[in-house]
Amino acid sequence: MKQHDKNGIPHTTPRQSATFTQDVNSDIRRAAATGIYDIRGGGAKRKVPHFDDLLFLGASISRYPLEGYREKCTTNVTLGTRFAENPIELDIPITIAGMSFGALSGQAKEALGRGASAAGTSTTTGDGGMTPEERGHSNKLVYQYLPSRYGMNPNDLRKADAIEVVVGQGAKPGGGGMLLGQKISDRVAHMRNLPKGIDQRSACRHPDWTGPDDLEIKILELREITNWKVPIYIKVAGARPYYDTTLAVKAGADVIVLDGMQGGTAATQDVFIEHVGQPTLAIIRSAVQALQDMGMHRKVQLIISGGIRSGADVAKAMALGADAVAIGTAALIALGDNDPKWESEYNDLGTTAGAYDDWHEGQDPAGITTQDPELMKRFDPVEGGRRLRNYLKVMTLEAQTIARACGKNSMHNLEPEDLVSLTVEAAAMAGVPLSGTDWIPGQLKY
Amino acid sequence: MKSIDLEAQGLRELNITLQAQSEKIEDDSWEIINPKGSHALAVGLNAPIEVAINGSTGYYTAGMNQQATVHVKGSAGPGVAENMMSGKVLIDGDASQYAGATGQGGLLVIKGNASSRCGISMKGINIVVGGSIGHMAAFMGQSGNLVVCGDAGDALGDSCYEARFFVRGSVKSLGADCEKKEMRPEHLEILKELLDEAGMDAKPEEFTRYGSARNLYNFDVDNAGAY
Ligand SMILES: Cc1cc2nc3c(=O)[nH]c(=O)nc-3n(C[C@H](O)[C@H](O)[C@H](O)COP(=O)(O)O)c2cc1C
Numbered sequence: 070m071k072q073h074d075k076n077g078i079p080h081t082t083p084r085q086s087a088t089f090t091q092d093v094n095s096d097i098r099r100a101a102a103t104g105i106y107d108i109r110g111g112g113a114k115r116k117v118p119h120f121d122d123l124l125f126l127g128a129s130i131s132r133y134p135l136e137g138y139r140e141k142c143t144t145n146v147t148l149g150t151r152f153a154e155n156p157i158e159l160d161i162p163i164t165i166a167g168m169s170f171g172a173l174s175g176q177a178k179e180a181l182g183r184g185a186s187a188a189g190t191s192t193t194t195g196d197g198g199m200t201p202e203e204r205g206h207s208n209k210l211v212y213q214y215l216p217s218r219y220g221m222n223p224n225d226l227r228k229a230d231a232i233e234v235v236v237g238q239g240a241k242p243g244g245g246g247m248l249l250g251q252k253i254s255d256r257v258a259h260m261r262n263l264p265k266g267i268d269q270r271s272a273c274r275h276p277d278w279t280g281p282d283d284l285e286i287k288i289l290e291l292r293e294i295t296n297w298k299v300p301i302y303i304k305v306a307g308a309r310p311y312y313d314t315t316l317a318v319k320a321g322a323d324v325i326v327l328d329g330m331q332g333g334t335a336a337t338q339d340v341f342i343e344h345v346g347q348p349t350l351a352i353i354r355s356a357v358q359a360l361q362d363m364g365m366h367r368k369v370q371l372i373i374s375g376g377i378r379s380g381a382d383v384a385k386a387m388a389l390g391a392d393a394v395a396i397g398t399a400a401l402i403a404l405g406d407n408d409p410k411w412e413s414e415y416n417d418l419g420t421t422a423g424a425y426d427d428w429h430e431g432q433d434p435a436g437i438t439t440q441d442p443e444l445m446k447r448f449d450p451v452e453g454g455r456r457l458r459n460y461l462k463v464m465t466l467e468a469q470t471i472a473r474a475c476g477k478n479s480m481h482n483l484e485p486e487d488l489v490s491l492t493v494e495a496a497a498m499a500g501v502p503l504s505g506t507d508w509i510p511g512q513l514k515y
Numbered sequence: 516m517k518s519i520d521l522e523a524q525g526l527r528e529l530n531i532t533l534q535a536q537s538e539k540i541e542d543d544s545w546e547i548i549n550p551k552g553s554h555a556l557a558v559g560l561n562a563p564i565e566v567a568i569n570g571s572t573g574y575y576t577a578g579m580n581q582q583a584t585v586h587v588k589g590s591a592g593p594g595v596a597e598n599m600m601s602g603k604v605l606i607d608g609d610a611s612q613y614a615g616a617t618g619q620g621g622l623l624v625i626k627g628n629a630s631s632r633c634g635i636s637m638k639g640i641n642i643v644v645g646g647s648i649g650h651m652a653a654f655m656g657q658s659g660n661l662v663v664c665g666d667a668g669d670a671l672g673d674s675c676y677e678a679r680f681f682v683r684g685s686v687k688s689l690g691a692d693c694e695k696k697e698m699r700p701e702h703l704e705i706l707k708e709l710l711d712e713a714g715m716d717a718k719p720e721e722f723t724r725y726g727s728a729r730n731l732y733n734f735d736v737d738n739a740g741a742y
Contacts, residue, residue, distance in 0.1 A: 103736070104736030105734055217636070276635040277594040277635070283574070294558050294578065296534075
């Protein structure tokens with residue numbers, strides 16, 4: 070680069086704009102070339118306050134710890150104790166979130182079932198219905214009841230161990246779904262009763278109810294059809310957690326699933342993923358507050374999802390008041406998604422391992438988010454299941470390690486008082502004091 | 516015929532009794548008295564039985580029905596026969612919103628009028644309406660047939676896929692990607708069968724067929740305004 074112009078006057082150092090960054094400019098060029106918004110998988114990639122901004126205090130003179138490996142720290146959880154005859158009993162408080170068959174291959178669904186069952190937890194269907202692979206390999210299977218109702222039928226409904234009425238997803242509060250034509254194979258088309266190869270849209274709103282009063286009647290219908298046997302979850306995006314939790318309880322939910330903006334999706338507009346919804350950290354306390362205000366905390370269970378990666382995240386979510394967590398993206402990574410071993414193929418797709426998010430295009434080198442028979446062959450569901458089981462076990466051990474250090478003989482005894490925050494923002498969102506102070510921003514002291 | 520008094524026996528007993536017919540048919544003809552506009556009546560049935568409901572009903576009557584014939588001798592609330600798989604649901608009066616929503620099979624006959632979103636997201640069900648229907652009928656309709664002997668409201672068949680619509684009267688407006696179609700002999704035949712089965716006194720030749728123009732099936736920036 071030349072340092073001076075032809076008259077010998079020095080150039081200023083070229084300066085990139087903080088507003089028009091390289092990323093932004095590439096978005097503009099992409100939009101200009103295609104005329105369509107960017108659709109991708111995954112959750113919000115922007116940095117938002119998260120569990121990393123919280124720390125546990127551990128034990129000290131005023132609180133004594135439990136002996137690692139010797140003294141018990143239970144991890145089991147029972148979901149759906151409010152109305153259901155058969156609540157779901159899980160060994161660990163980490164469940165597998167709903168991910169659609171269609172977005173994922175049949176083998177990937179099988180692997181999720183294998184891994185979750187081996188670790189003593191549940192899996193969840195998704196938009197696109199229940200597959201035999203998943204039902205067959207999941208000891209506990211939650212059946213999603215979605216606006217699209219693809220593949221929805223009373224026989225599968227009755228095979229479910231729980232029903233999850235999906236109102237929203239953290240990646241796209243208020244948004245519907247999208248499965249591009251490339252992924253509509255014969256099998257997917259058949260299950261959804263749609264022509265092959267078309268872009269398939271999933272509605273954003275349920276077709277036969279609007280509002281909490283209708284939802285209450287819808288839940289009555291689902292309970293009547295399933296004989297009041299199985300728990301009914303309501304999944305909402307982290308938008309207005311206090312009111313949504315209140316209304317879900319009013320509508321008769323046994324369990325509330327609350328999904329923050331980092332939560333993954335199979336395919337959504339990037340603008341939606343990055344600009345709508347609240348961070349996972351910011352939604353937990355107000356949902357818990359809503360439950361407490363109704364005297365329903367621990368009676369209606371709360372499952373938190375959106376960016377859960379480790380046992381530390383699990384422990385933090387539970388300390389803030391959750392009964393369990395759900396994972397989507399992390400489970401896919403455990404199965405082998407975005408593995409650097411496929412780097413050259415990611416490069417061919419214009420991306421790199423870790424950043425690959427065009428799951429909707431069906432060209433996943435790892436053979437997980439695809440319906441292409443050749444790519445699917447790369448993925449071994451038995452091996453995938455084993456890897457997921459390992460990962461779930463590690464997360465559980467990590468969470469127990471923290472809980473014992475805090476002197477808890479059950480994961481459910483973790484509490485907000487075990488936490489401090491590293492930043493003012495996270496302190497305000499999580500309702501725990503800023504480290505080194507007794508200051509919880511946003512809480513009045515008079 | 517066996518009779519169930521909803522007021523005396525309650526909803527739980529009503530549905531348990533009728534659902535149990537899928538294991539062993541006690542009687543193939545049932546009557547429900549005192550329905551009083553209650554919700555979730557006769558839901559999740561799966562047996563070739565006949566159920567007559569003596570009066571009007573609330574939400575989701577005969578929801579997810581399989582095989583059974585459910586006859587409402589009155590009007591039905593929102594979501595009647597939602598997600599029906601097979602069998603027949605007959606409404607003597609009018610039906611509220613979302614009649615036959617997401618239905619996958621079977622026949623829904625509404626002798627009176629149906630409100631908005633009739634046949635929304637229909638996936639194979641056949642719906643025959645003696646009167647008129649409201650707006651947004653068959654929104655995102657995937658397959659099956661919607662027959663309207665009267666008029667259709669605004670935005671008929673918006674964003675529909677392969678569902679077919681037959682309307683005898685006027686259509687206030689067509690929804691995005693829904694267009695008037697040629698009525699070919701095979702369509703007249705389907706229509707005749709449905710009208711006969713529904714017991715409607717109307718001639719197939721008097722109807723106009725509508726369906727998807729299939730322009731929105733794969734994204735095209737030039738159609739962006741229609742999405
Ligand atoms: C590939 C993929 C497919 C998904 N499909 C569905 C779906 O069909 N229904 C749904 O409610 N959520 C769906 N989700 C969202 C998950 O259920 C869950 O809310 C989210 O993944 C949790 O956040 P995490 O990915 O950070 O763990 C999907 C997520 C992914 C990654």
